[in-house]
Amino acid sequence: MPEKPRLFALFGNPVGHSLSPLIHNAAYEAMNLSAQYIALAVPDGKTALHRMREMGIEGASVTIPLKTAIMAQLDEIDDNSHAIGAVNTLWAREGRILGGNTDWAGFTRSLKEHFDLRGKTFAILGSGGAARAAVFGIRREGGYPTVFSRNPETGIALAQDFHCPYRPLSDLEKVEAHCLVNTTPVGMSPNAAGIPVPPAILSRFAWVMDLVYNPLRTRLLREAEEAGCGVITGLPMLVHQGAEQVRVWTGKEPPVGLMHRVAEEELLRRSADRGDS
Template sequence: MIDAKTKLYGLIGKPVEHSLSPAIHNALFKKYNINAVYLAFEVDDLESAVKGIRGLKISGLNVTMPYKEQILEFLDGLSEEANAIGSVNTVVNREGKLIGYNTDGIGTLKALKRFTEVEGKRVLLLGAGGAGKAITYTLSRLAKVVVLNRTEKKAKELEKFGVKGEKLSKESLEYYLSWADIVINATSLGMNEDKTPIPKELLKEKLVVFDIVYSPLETKLLRETRKFGCLTIDGLWMLIYQGAESFRLWTGVKPDVEFMRKVALEALKSERRSI
């Protein structure tokens, strides 16, 4: 029941109307009897939005595109990983101080560990954007990582984390697919479209293939690599695990990820029916 003691959490970004986060977090608040609500806010003016967060004493936020990097200048502090990556997807209001975190990397790592070993493995990461940076930072401490990106400069910038960065081309893709144990698509290619970052003729057997895109749940990349006998992991697992870490930072409660996935799948089905 919403009352004067109800805490407010939310998501800021643009667009946010199809986000699964409100369904997931509100279900968690109900499950754990936490007097709180979670709303999605489509933001045009980030500076004004952050002032409103302070003024309304909003307890915590998720941050999505295009504000993951822009929000840094408006915060009071950053966690170690958020500072290193230069990107924030979670904000915690600690007695008026807004502290930024990034849970994308740990979300990816936990999703991977659910299905396979990571330590000492060879990881090929496609994409050096916000999610790619977070994933690189986290995995570079456990595995050998190569980052391929259409803009070579962005891939090279991630070499500060002790990885190798190169331009994404058919030649580099073919070479590193033969080298890799795990392939992660951290690009948006395949999101709501039947496209894949890996041409069919370059596919290899017995890879672990993780696509962080979750709409559609089975992307063309996952569909084609599964036919080659690869172990495939859908992007909803990353969303669930990074959201679980956000929830823990806000509330101190380690949530049930199986429950979260069930809620998310139901919300996806409902969304498809409404479109």
């Protein structure tokens, strides 16, 4: 009798356009693992955990809107997730379901491909869950983030939680930093003409990173290149956080390069289908 494949999943809503099944399944095939990764749309954390137990799912990715809401229903959460205030990774151990966060690791690994974070200054646009993971990762690596957001309430709370400065978004044109990081959805398809900051200020930064990965080359990154900045797309963060999940679930090293390549090819295919310039 053939071995029953190990089962992994993505929980959230919506999940139909996620790249995670593509990159995870490509990794498991290349690793010669008998495993399958599926996307499951669920309305809430309770349903996700019920599906996990009922279907024998060993590990799961968690996306919006569950990353924070599901935390109270887990048996255990690691210290990093407590600090960030969100989980994106679940795994089953001896009848218990545990939660962790690989977003911050994916973020810092993406940056480390270009420069050492220690001692560098960062301007973080936004104050949501992605911003929290970014600020946590920068602080952990010895960098100095400043939070800029339209919402002073969440921006100040984020800055206070991680002991870093907060400034209103209107102050961004008055500062310089080594790297500007957009953690907001501005510029995401289908609203790809959007840009979170005036292009005229981009020359104040050596590097610009956009966590939006669809489209792959956002307007922010195109304008940043025109201004002479180094640019980092959001795709490496997606790939690296997924690769870290594979390590957590399997204890094996995933083919990160392959995961990046299949994700990039799919994004370029989708862009061509839309007729993006």
